[in-house]
Amino acid sequence: MGKKHRLMVLRALKECANSSAVFFTICERMRKEYKRVLGVDSEILFNRCSSLYDKKLSLCSDENDKIIFLYAGSLYYGREKALIELAKALKKINIENGEKGKGAVLHIYLNALPSDSFLHEIQELGTAKYLGKLDFKELKIKLNECNYPVFVESFEEKQMEKVQLSFSTKIPEYLSLEKTILAIGPDHIGSMDCLRNVAVCINSIEEIYAKVEHLLHYPEEFSNLGLKARQEYEKIMEIPGLEEYIVCE
Structure with missing residues (x-):
């Protein structure tokens, strides 16, 4: 992916994140990195699963x-x-x-x-x-x-x-x-x-x-x-x- 294409993707992602009612990420590291890059905080969405413990x-x-x-x-x-x-x-x-x-x-x-x-x-x-x-x-x-x-x-x-x-x-x-x-x-x-x-x-x-x-x-x-x-x-x-x-x- 060329630099021009990456900038277009980044611009579109920023617009999408800023216009979203809720912006999700999947872990704390992703949340911090996306906030740094996009300037938008997010909610972390984990995989919610039933306990496997027996x-x-x-x-x-x-x-x-x-x-x-x-x-x-x-x-x-x-x-x-x-x-x-x-x-x-x-x-x-x-x-x-x-x-x-x-x-x-x-x-x-x-x-x-x-x-x-x-x-x-x-x-x-x-x-x-x-x-x-x-x-x-x-x-x-x-x-x-x-x-x-x-x-x-x-x-x-x-x-x-x-x-x-x-x-x-x-x-x-x-x-x-x-x-x-x-x-x-x-x-x-x-x-x-x-x-x-x-x-x-x-x-x-x-x-x-x-x-x-x-x-x-x-x-x-x-x-x-x-x-x-x-x-x-x-x-x-x-x-x-x-x-x-x-x-x-």
Whole structure:
């Protein structure tokens, strides 16, 4: 897109925002950036969802024969690189622990078939398993049964530009689980902003091993994050939804 075209789009967007009765954005980072660029404040509109928390299923996670990290989503925007690094970290930690403890594994559920190279790499590592696709009911069960839900954003420069003002619709669902979330991604991404104080956040590929090792060795240090996440979910659910802005005459 040329400079002239971008200026035309910006001008049209400013006019639209200024003439709107309500202007919506989807996260605090987007709200601040659009206010700076457009000169108009906005209302944040989150994905309002029913809680996925199931107490009975969630208690079962303590009985897992392995510590399960669970990623469900896509490999778009280079997320597979972060998942492979997580699998490598788990392998190293498992080897170092030897027979002590349960061992840890990464379960991966995707909505599209992964590449052969990705499948080959995780198979070689042995600490990550691609387990296919889940419908919503199945996903709810698996998320409750796992020990750590995993959220991932890309570290690739080109991809970060695309998602820096985004907010993943799965975040409120993960927050509702009352579990310690492992969030991997750059700290200046909108989705990571939201998780900053309610998840174990890893902001570079180089930090993955050290932070995951600490989490597995000292889980009690992070035990309050599940409750904090749930409180954040409840706070989001108190924010007016789109239906409350619609007036029918």
